[in-house]
Amino acid sequence: MEPLVSTLFGPMSSFPSRRVPSQPSGDPTVATFLTWFVPGAGHLYIGRAGFGLLAFVIVEGLFLLGLRLSDGMGFEFLQEELRGLLAPALAPELGNLGGLIYQIRSFGFGPGFPRPYPDTVILGSMLTAVSGVLNICLMCHVHFEARLSKGVSSGMKSPALPVLLTWLVPGLGHIFQGRRLRGVLIFVCLVGLLILGSMLADSSNLSRERHYYYWGGQLMGGLPAIGLQWLWGSKQVTQAIPYAEAGLVIASVAGLLNILVMLDVFGWSERAWFGEDEASPSEGDGEATSPKSVEASA
């Protein structure tokens, strides 16, 4: 029954379990793994069929639309020497494991010779990647919901919501939690790094075809990264770019740091729900909206 962040990072985030309900909806680990394979399956397992069905339609709908728009050529961006069984495992699509396996089995790395991409390949591969990130948020949601009593829902106070908001706009999850100073600093730092990196690389970093794995890191920067790609991503490289590699690394690190920020908002909400005193925002910005207990929302 250990919380997710505690499981991942050990004693630093050890939470008391005094407010954990005696009859949880299900095993959070099972629910999370089910969702990883099939979006919504974990919710079905804990008795939230309606939510699960809606989540399945949205996540798999985005994935299938992405496959359609890209003709399943997303993994053909990978250079020959990088292609292998586990090569796509570092892509954001990994968040939707069932979809990833389907794509690998159905399309793989293509016929083995270069062929033209469809005009919509960039949008298509973006959508398959976004569906993976959304499914990660869904996994956060079901992992938390499974620990609540049957019939109890965290609703808008689910830790998954600030996680999703943080992915969309770095720092927004903290602001949603009432931790404004932290949220603003995170936004300035991470979005600043994304912009700095893109400027240094003269926007050459914003192409998934050119930098498959680094692009995956950048995508974790959410809408700012997507917006930068939309604004500058189609620029042609016509000359040597002195700081291309530095910019690429900086922008990618900015996105990866946002994963740490997502873990922070999830852990904070989790601690607030389950009653750890340290999680209360007494020394932060003061006005955090902290859920008092599971039972209070019932």
Place this chain on the structure above:
Amino acid sequence: MNDIWTHLALFLALSAVIVLMSAFFSESSDRAALKSFPRRLFVFIVGCGILTGVLLFFEHTLASVA
């Protein structure tokens, strides 16, 4: 080495953000996180300096083409 100062400035900028994010992750209080920031940044930079020294030593000793 022509633009060493630019590289150092970029390194410092990136280091500051990495350290600030790790401080936020480790400390639930903003005040504690910001207070620990200078010490954490110092340790991070010294650690990177040591790692750079080790890498340069091995490069010079084992991989030099001079």
